[in-house]
Amino acid sequence: MDKLNRVRIADILKMQSFGQTINVKGWVRTKRGSKTVSFIALNDGTIIHNLQIVAELANFDEEVMKQITTGACISVNGVVVESFGQGQHVEIQAKEIEVLGTADPLTYPLQKKGHSLEYLREIAHLRPRTNTFGAVFRIRHNMAMAIHTFFHERGFYYFHTPIITASDCEGAGQMFQVTTMNLYDLKKDENGAIDYTNDFFGKQASLTVSGQLEGELAAMALGAVYTFGPTFRAENSNTPRHLAEFWMIEPEVAFNDIFDNMQLAEDFIKYCVKWALDNCMDDLAFLAEHFDKELISRLQSVVECEFVRLPYTEGVRILEEAVANGHTFEFPVGWGTDLASEHERFLVENHFKKPVILTDYPKEIKAFYMKQNEDGKTVRAMDVLFPKIGEIIGGSERESDLDKLSKRIEEMNIPMKDMWWYLDTRRFGTAPHAGFGLGFERLLLFVTGMANIRDVIPFPRTPNNAEF
RNA sequence: UCUUUAGUAGCUCAGUUGGUUAGAGCACCUGACUGUUAAUCAGGGGGUCGUUGGUUCAAGUCCAACCUGAAGAGCCA
Incomplete structure (x- = not known):
């Protein structure tokens, strides 16, 4: 030839x-x-x-x-x-x-006719060869490029936080342990506790659940940084929105307050969605035709609309009003309790009909590092809630005052013995700063219109599934 | 993890109040066809009805447990 x-x-x-x-x-x-x-x-x-x-x-x-x-x-x-x-x-x-x-037609698992997404998940090593997954993974690549471009254009530095960590107080969920010890012959002390001094790191180590704390260290030097890497949660979550291994984007910016943070989040998502509309139209059109007829108009409306900004207290008031007007929720609404999915969906899909940024949550239901408000009851948290997928971003202005932060750590009984380095950011040249975390696959769910998060990552890791 | 729901041919599914030899479309193989658009037409092969146990003269069908998938919930990104 x-x-x-x-x-x-x-x-x-x-x-x-x-x-x-x-x-x-x-x-x-x-x-x-x-x-x-x-x-x-x-x-x-x-x-x-x-x-x-x-x-x-x-x-x-x-x-x-x-x-x-x-x-x-x-x-x-x-x-x-x-x-x-x-x-x-x-x-x-x-x-x-x-x-x-060659591909033996008797044993080749893909046919020219369409397959169910559930079946294709069982042959995840071959599903990139289908139209659907070709489209999804090309869009996935494009979103990664959009993310790097967005931050690079704005002077953010891509900062690499560790994947293995020895801090057990990130507080974002159950962690996967990392060890080289022989699990068949674990040495324990007189109290029955495992002795890690001879383990690889000399202490208990895990896969990271978030790069935020290290991201804060970087923001206190480089000004504006972002992480974009894998994170791991050992939660037994079996839903179309959760993975045990997923990719997260976490910007962290010195001198930003909660309002700057909200603006950054909104600009960021719009930039990514617009990138998809500008660069992935062939693939989006295919996905729209086969899975979600409203996909493209929904993407366009997000780019054009202004996100609603709503304090938690206001949100609860709207929900209580809805209950008074006869709307029934499965779970009760009341100030101080976290909102259930049905409540978030009501606000986004029924009441406002566009993305909502919910702010100033009660401090009891949020993480220790969030900046406390003057009222003594709420913290400067923000969750960005999206139609269909719910929470796509969670973030906050961080508590920059060493005394307030330390007090909160004590109140919440957080084991900070290995976290002296984190408190040093507040001890030496502390500064107001803010950041957020965006689940990459959640963004992809929205942009592709796929319904299950297992279909927007090449090789999904979920409870009981680590094939391929 | 809880609740609901499903599991029948390689894939997608039908299978009636329990009743004789379990069906269809697509895929695959063979043949036909002068340019097709997931080509079409004819023929053919292909099944331990998720697994185990139970009820019954008789179970794909009813019951139980387990396995696997999915949806909703909780946790969160």
């Missing part, structure tokens, strides 16, 4: 001139045809659309043509021609075909 430069299908489909001979490589989606001619729909992952390869059967060995089945990988030399069939404006008239890899 002649050696020609390979052209990506995304580029071939854009061609306006015809007649040149090129090489194209990709995986066969379908082959159809008649006695004399075969039509091969080829996809190479560069774009959701397939390229049509036309093969006159008289020019090719029958044995080679037989190997061209759904899932096979082929290399084609051929001429770019204008298509006179419907459904594409350009196609390849094949001159030479080489089968790079």
